[in-house]
Amino acid sequence: YGGGGLGAINVTEPTNPVLLGHVTHATLAGAYSVAANPHGQYVFVSGFSNNCVVAVDAADLSNLEVTGSICDTKLHGVQQLALSSDGLFVYVVAAYADAFAVVDVGTDASQPTICGYLTGITIMDYPQGLAVSPDGNIVYVTGAFSNSLVGIDVRNATHPTVAMSLSATASGFDHPMAVSVSKDGNTVFVASRYSDSLAAVSYTHLTLPTKRIV
Numbered sequence: 001y002g003g004g005g006l007g008a009i010n011v012t013e014p015t016n017p018v019l020l021g022h023v024t025h026a027t028l029a030g031a032y033s034v035a036a037n038p039h040g041q042y043v044f045v046s047g048f049s050n051n052c053v054v055a056v057d058a059a060d061l062s063n064l065e066v067t068g069s070i071c072d073t074k075l076h077g078v079q080q081l082a083l084s085s086d087g088l089f090v091y092v093v094a095a096y097a098d099a100f101a102v103v104d105v106g107t108d109a110s111q112p113t114i115c116g117y118l119t120g121i122t123i124m125d126y127p128q129g130l131a132v133s134p135d136g137n138i139v140y141v142t143g144a145f146s147n148s149l150v151g152i153d154v155r156n157a158t159h160p161t162v163a164m165s166l167s168a169t170a171s172g173f174d175h176p177m178a179v180s181v182s183k184d185g186n187t188v189f190v191a192s193r194y195s196d197s198l199a200a201v202s203y204t205h206l207t208l209p210t211k212r213i214v
Contacts, residue, residue: 004029006045008061023064027052027071033080039087042067042109046092051075053092053103053112067110074117075101080129085136089115089157093127093141100127100141102157116160123148123165129179131188138163140188142176149176149190149201166201173199 005024009017030049037043041059046052052071056064077096084091088106093099102116118124125146132139139152139160151164166173174195181188188201 004031004047004049006031006034006043006056006064008058008064010061020061021064023056023066025054025066026050027054027066027069032078035081035083035090037083037087037105037109040109042105044081044083044090044103044105044112046078046081047071048078051078051094053078053081053090055105055110055112057110068108068112070103070112070114072114073097074099074114074119082130082132082139084132084154085134089154091130091132091139091154093130095126095128095144098125098127100124100130100139100152100160102154102160104157116154116156116158118152118160118162121150121162122146123162123167124150128177129191131179131181133181134183134185140179140181142179142190144175144177144193147173147176147192149173149179149188 007022008020027047032048033046043056043058045054052069054069055067057067075094078094081092090103092101099119103112104115105112124143126144127141128144129142141150149166153161153163175193176190178191190199
């Protein structure tokens with residue numbers, strides 16, 4: 001988190017990991033989250049310190065190269081990111097901007113650009129975690145300060161919209177941080193820091209969590 005680099009590690013032998021390559025760059029300062037595109041040679045990294053989403057060419061793992069970035073106040077406090085299933089977009093949450101952004105990496109993966117943006121949503125205060133539904137239509141985001149789970153419809157990448165939300169009235173949602181979606185897409189799991197809990201939210205009944213594990 002405090003550094004400014006990305007490393008590639010060979011884990012073919014888990015008991016003997018080997019560092020293959022490493023790159024440092026100003027845009028990678030405060031590197032926070034990383035996602036590798038399974039459809040191409042690029043890896044995308046969030047640079048918290050300078051509000052950046054960075055494209056790294058990983059075709060040669062021994063010679064990682066930063067090829068481009070988008071650094072913008074719209075991404076103030078950028079933290080978690082995730083790739084769309086087709087590898088064309090990077091979804092990003094920016095905690096200090098209370099924002100969700102869609103970054104186009106399909107037009108030119110080496111030069112990411114913001115194509116969709118959503119902010120000013122009171123139920124998405126200080127967004128932290130995000131996870132993409134298996135069908136790629138919804139990105140789930142946790143709002144740490146609003147104690148909420150928000151589902152964002154990203155079928156139109158240039159115009160993301162809030163499709164659902166689950167507010168602080170739900171039991172167990174106290175500073176929700178991480179989120180994950182089940183393989184079948186029917187359940188969303190939310191981990192909350194201050195309630196020391198995991199909530200499971202039914203995909204078809206989005207008003208209440210159906211299970212709480214403490």
